[in-house]
Amino acid sequence: xxxxxxxxxxxxxxxxxxxxxxxxxxxxxxxxxxxxxxxxxxxxxxxxxxxxxxxxxxxxxxxxxxxxxxxxxxxxxxxxxxxxxxxxxxxxxxxxxxxxxxxxxxxxxxxxxxxxxxxxxxxxxxxxxxxxxxxxxxxxxxxxxxxxxxxxxxxxxxxxxxxxxxxxxxxxxxxxxxxxxxxxxxxxxxxxxxxxxx
Amino acid sequence: xxxxxxxxxxxxxxxxxxxxxxxxxxxxxxxxxxxxxxxxxxxxxxxxxxxxxxxxxxxxxxxxxxxxxxxxxxxxxxxxxxxxxxxxxxxxxxxxxxxxxxxxxxx
Numbered sequence: 651x652x653x654x655x656x657x658x659x660x661x662x663x664x665x666x667x668x669x670x671x672x673x674x675x676x677x678x679x680x681x682x683x684x685x686x687x688x689x690x691x692x693x694x695x696x697x698x699x700x701x702x703x704x705x706x707x708x709x710x711x712x713x714x715x716x717x718x719x720x721x722x723x724x725x726x727x728x729x730x731x732x733x734x735x736x737x738x739x740x741x742x743x744x745x746x747x748x749x750x751x752x753x754x755x756x757x758x759x760x761x762x763x764x765x766x767x768x769x770x771x772x773x774x775x776x777x778x779x780x781x782x783x784x785x786x787x788x789x790x791x792x793x794x795x796x797x798x799x800x801x802x803x804x805x806x807x808x809x810x811x812x813x814x815x816x817x818x819x820x821x822x823x824x825x826x827x828x829x830x831x832x833x834x835x836x837x838x839x840x841x842x843x844x845x846x847x848x
Numbered sequence: 849x850x851x852x853x854x855x856x857x858x859x860x861x862x863x864x865x866x867x868x869x870x871x872x873x874x875x876x877x878x879x880x881x882x883x884x885x886x887x888x889x890x891x892x893x894x895x896x897x898x899x900x901x902x903x904x905x906x907x908x909x910x911x912x913x914x915x916x917x918x919x920x921x922x923x924x925x926x927x928x929x930x931x932x933x934x935x936x937x938x939x940x941x942x943x944x945x946x947x948x949x950x951x952x953x954x955x
Contacts, residue, residue, distance in 0.1 A: 656943045662864055663937075666871035669887045670879070734883035737876045 670735055680725055680747060681834045687714045688826060695773070696819050704815075707769035711776065712759030719751045742790050746783065753779040770815040773822045777807035784833070795833070802829045855939035858932055860905045865890055865898045870933050873908060873925035881921035899923060907932055 694710040726744055733740075757775040761767060767775075785800025787793075806825040810818045861867055868888045872879050885895050902908045907929030911922045925933070 656940065658864075659867060659940060662867050663871040666868045666887060667875045670872050670875045735872070735876045735879040741877060 670737065680722055681837060683721055683725075684718055685830055685834050687718045688830065690714060692819065692823055692826060695822075699816060699819055704769055707772060708759060708762035711769075711772050712755075712763065715751075715754040715758040719755055722747055722751050739790055743787070746786050746790065750779055750783040753782070770818070773818050774807050774810045777803050777810065777822070777825065780830070781807065784829075795836070799829050799833045855942040857939050858936050860901065860907060861932060861936045863898065865894065866902055867936075869895075869898060869902065869923070870907065870925065870929065870936075873923060874930065874933050878922050878924050881923070884923065902929070905929075905932075 691711055691714040694714075695707060698704065698706050698710060726747070754776060757779060758772055762769050762772055781800045781803030783800070784796050784803060788796030788798075788800060803825065806821065806829065810821050810825075813821060861870055865888050869884055872884060872887055881895070881899075884899075885892065888895065890898075899908065899910060903910055905928075906926055909924050909926055911924065913920045913922070
């Protein structure tokens with residue numbers, strides 16, 4: 651076997667791994683859906699705050715969480731059926747979405763509903779779960795930018811715990827735009843580019 | 849460098865199409881026939897022959913299902929196949945010249 655043949659073999663292996671990676675680029679549809687749902691919850695939270703109906707906060711966040719969770723499960727099942735190739739990274743990502751979905755459900759709906767803590771803590775705890783989601787995703791996709799976003803969410807959670815509950819919606823809205831909408835737009839552009847190249 | 853230093857390459861994997869298929873399956877938990885055909889740029893018949901060879905060696909398993917009325921053929925790398933691919937990569941490494949007194953296989 652000569653040098654040329656060895657290089658050809660290495661080239662085949664590299665090329666196939668690249669093709670597999672590009673074919674499995676996510677559509678970011680789930681991120682966009684969660685973004686829209688959280689935006690609606692933020693608006694709901696703001697309205698409830700203005701009307702002094704704080705005791706309905708759990709229903710606002712909980713309802714959004716349940717809708718998002720159900721939609722994510724359906725999307726996951728459909729995606730699994732139609733995808734031409736499945737990778738271990740995708741499996742890890744799916745488990746992460748599921749775990750965070752369960753986390754949102756617990757901290758946003760179940761715990762406040764049974765009185766474990768006040769509704770005022772929901773946005774702080776949801777920020778913690780969102781931080782975990784972005785940080786781990788950054789590790790899975792080997793993208794430091796997402797890890798930084800995760801750190802931003804945790805810093806935001808600490809910041810919100812230091813201010814008055816009625817100011818939290820405003821901080822959370824800023825955090826959401828800087829730490830979710832912007833990364834999602836960047837992520838979607840990246841995935842769309844990878845899909846076009848595939 | 850003498851030929852004794854070279855590890856033998858597994859003849860089941862040592863073919864461009866079969867190496868390509870194994871490389872895809874090593875980085876994926878499962879891949880469809882059509883994806884493999886497109887990625888390896890080969891024909892249905894040719895790919896089927898190579899997949900049969902890999903299946904015969906028990907390096908891959910092939911699952912045939914239906915999505916609605918459309919038949920789906922999914923290929924999965926077996927444990928034996930993964931081990932064989934790892935051995936193949938090690939054997940391939942032995943063909944690279946090692947710098948005298950330096951580190952082996954600098955990356």
